[in-house]
Amino acid sequence: MSGWWCSCILTLTCLSAVVESNSAQVDSAPPSKIAIVGAGIGGTATAHFLRQHFGPEVRIDVYEKATVGGRLATVTVNHQEYESGGSIIHSLNLHMQDFVKQLGLKYRKSVAGKTAVFNGEEFILEETDWYLLDLFRLWWRYGFSFIRLQMWVEEVMEKFMRIYKYQAHGYAFSSVEELLQSLGGSAFINMTRRSVSESLLELGVSQRFIDEVVAGVMRVNYGQSVSIPAFVGAVSLAGAQANLWAVEGGNKLVCSGLLNAAKANLIKAKVTTISPQAAGDAFQYRLSYSPVDEKGTEEGAAAAAELYDIVVVATPLQVNGTGLSFEGFDPPLPEIGGSYHHTVASIVHGYLNCSYFGFADPKLFPFASVLTTDTPGLFFNSAASICPVNISAAFRRKQPQEAAVWKVFSQQPLDKKELKKLFKSYYSVQATDWQAYPQYGTAPGLPPLLLHDGLYYLNGVEWAASAMEMSAMAAKNIALLAYHRWNRQLEMIDQKDLVHKIKTEL
Ligand SMILES: Cc1cc2nc3c(=O)[nH]c(=O)nc-3n(C[C@H](O)[C@H](O)[C@H](O)COP(=O)(O)OP(=O)(O)OC[C@H]3O[C@@H](n4cnc5c(N)ncnc54)[C@H](O)[C@@H]3O)c2cc1C
16 A cells, blocks of 8 residues: 555656646647635635646636635634644545645644544443554454455545546546546446445445444544445545644645645635626636625625636535525526535533543543444534644643543534533633535535536535545646646546556556
């Protein structure tokens, strides 16, 4: 696995030259203005890649109605910042790694801590200090389920990593289905249609392992059950492996860094409508927007409009409050169905109530992270003692009897009674009610990436799986897609049999 990873990094670095030289061969004039709606990791990475492909002359405007970073955000407790949204990054997320390197940011390694699974009454699985003992216990309780699961996740990841080679060679995909088909054939597409539990059962993973371990991982990462599709399930399980990291100072620094590096203009405004306007045999798009102030409230300033050659929508269209509509399209754009799942992230500074978990003496409570099973009536999905975004060399986790900062994920805001159950006492609670990720199973299929001639939709990819790297990967794909469509290089889009083609190209 590590060999594959190294070769992917090498390929990514060496072959970006191939794509740049491809770009240089094109004669057609670049577009003059491009707009991106949303300055989360998806929108800012799109600005970065569009700049790479279209060159320095193009004006790139990024509209943001709230805060740069979007679902990458921090809250402050006792003068220290903590991640309240997207927090962990897998070691094989090569776009995120590349951004951190290019922007001169630093990695923040996760600090070790033990995990246990709670079923509402007791811990049913507890990590110890001894790796071999943990393996033996897993085998004793679940047979070879965990090895089967591990092999499955690695196989999915190995195929997923083909995307880095395809993109380094400049290939783009016009839909999520084409992209998945190219990475893992029809098996990958089927993985977006059947549940993770069904797929794992078929592999011989036991129902008990699915209920006690896999469910806990789905609940902490996506707030949903083991009925979520297998593809996002595999991404979720990859996020439970070792070798996770985050960005020192906060993951959102990647977004502001990419915006600066791309020399994009940040426009603090809410885009309200997008309408097409015929321009010869092509289209331009009129964006109407209302400026917002620092707090994200719409200022008294008059609404304005601007015309663009290319527009990328980098925010989920199913989220309430986006306030974006498409007008004047004939035929009308397809309805984007489905809804987003609410996850409440409560950052609590206080003393964990260890006796709720069956530990009368808090000094003996050894866990930094508690996962939960899908038990009716259980009011939280997970609770974890978290580290600030800046970790000094002297940093150590708090002892269980000390006040610490905990992140609790739940479906609903925690009420006073629930907080009292989980915490003996607390100094502060800061809750963010996220429209966090798709409510899988509520959309009829995978949304389109291409909405109209020069109008693209990045967040369609979240319906395969929602994660920072997925948005970054989709950003690169959309930049390539827009570039090739603009220059009519259609042979670079939706090519079949890329695994073989790329081998023979090298
Ligand atoms: C609680 C939580 C935990 C998570 N944990 C992880 C994790 O550990 N690892 C991981 O990889 N991923 C995680 N994720 C998922 C990850 O955060 C998202 O997939 C990713 O940040 C999405 O980025 P985006 O740019 O596509 O969308 P967003 O970050 O949502 O960005 C969209 C932006 O568009 C703006 N916008 C919306 N409408 C308009 C408009 N009309 N005009 C102008 N601007 C507009 C919004 O204000 C927003 O800033 C988590 C998410 C949540 C909520």
